[in-house]
Amino acid sequence: MDQVTPLVMMNEPFRLETAPNGVTWLACPPLGTPHGFSTRRGGESEGPFAALNLGVSAGDDEATVRRNRAAWATALGMTGPIQGMHQIHGGDVQAVAQRAQETLYGDAIVSATPGLPIGIYTADCTPILLHDPGTGAVGAVHAGWRGTVARVVMNAAQRMVDELGGDPARLRAAIGPAIGPCCFEVGEEVAAAIAAQGWPGWERAIVRDARPKPHVDLFAANRDQLLAFGLRAENVFVSHACTSCDADHYFSWRRDQGRTGRMQAAIMAVAR
Numbered sequence: 001m002d003q004v005t006p007l008v009m010m011n012e013p014f015r016l017e018t019a020p021n022g023v024t025w026l027a028c029p030p031l032g033t034p035h036g037f038s039t040r041r042g043g044e045s046e047g048p049f050a051a052l053n054l055g056v057s058a059g060d061d062e063a064t065v066r067r068n069r070a071a072w073a074t075a076l077g078m079t080g081p082i083q084g085m086h087q088i089h090g091g092d093v094q095a096v097a098q099r100a101q102e103t104l105y106g107d108a109i110v111s112a113t114p115g116l117p118i119g120i121y122t123a124d125c126t127p128i129l130l131h132d133p134g135t136g137a138v139g140a141v142h143a144g145w146r147g148t149v150a151r152v153v154m155n156a157a158q159r160m161v162d163e164l165g166g167d168p169a170r171l172r173a174a175i176g177p178a179i180g181p182c183c184f185e186v187g188e189e190v191a192a193a194i195a196a197q198g199w200p201g202w203e204r205a206i207v208r209d210a211r212p213k214p215h216v217d218l219f220a221a222n223r224d225q226l227l228a229f230g231l232r233a234e235n236v237f238v239s240h241a242c243t244s245c246d247a248d249h250y251f252s253w254r255r256d257q258g259r260t261g262r263m264q265a266a267i268m269a270v271a272r
């Protein structure tokens with residue numbers, strides 16, 4: 001195989017913010033609309049869910065999760081509830097103009113409605129937030145390795161272009177905390193699935209070094225997909241924050257062997 005040149009990661013303008021209520025999140029100011037990647041800091045949950053668990057599926061107390069979600073929305077200045085979806089590790093996108101009356105299924109959600117917060121949950125998978133400063137439209141994407149192979153972030157950007165007046169040259173993207181290539185060991189079947197998809201630069205997603213098994217770089221994979229779609233390199237921001245390495249800030253499904261909380265990446269269009 002030819003030597004693959006790593007991309008220079010120039011854009012990392014992320015910073016931790018803490019609200020008066022103690023909720024701490026990762027922000028990417030150049031994204032340019034209200035948004036945040038939650039951390040585990042600031043909520044009321046205990047044990048493996050300490051403290052800002054935002055997911056109800058893992059066995060935490062539901063009333064506590066509801067309070068955590070309310071504190072999270074308040075911290076971001078959003079009027080909850082944040083519209084989420086039942087995530088299925090695929091490539092489907094839902095476009096919403098208002099709060100859904102029924103459960104949405106898919107792994108990306110896009111909207112151009114001012115004041116309607118949208119979000120996706122993660123605990124190792126890649127959260128990606130999108131904003132088109134020309135139209136105000138936003139998107140939230142959940143891309144684990146299966147979603148990445150399904151090109152879910154490209155699908156979400158495509159929906160923003162097709163239905164919400166988006167322009168790839170104008171779109172901005174922030175790739176938040178996910179399990180990094182330091183920790184995301186995979187089997188050969190995962191490497192093969194990525195290779196079979198073959199988006200431009202896919203080779204960067206598979207890390208082969210002295211370790212016995214391949215590792216996957218979901219940051220690079222999703223960045224490369226966004227660049228292939230037509231986003232400008234200066235508009236794609238990558239946190240490189242590894243959820244598995246940083247137990248102080250993040251839940252990690254793999255590190256905690258499934259008994260852990262969920263974080264949310266949320267974003268909202270604003271009136272123009």
Ligand SMILES: [Zn+2]
Pocket residue numbers: 179180181182183184242243244245
């Ligand atoms: Zn790591």
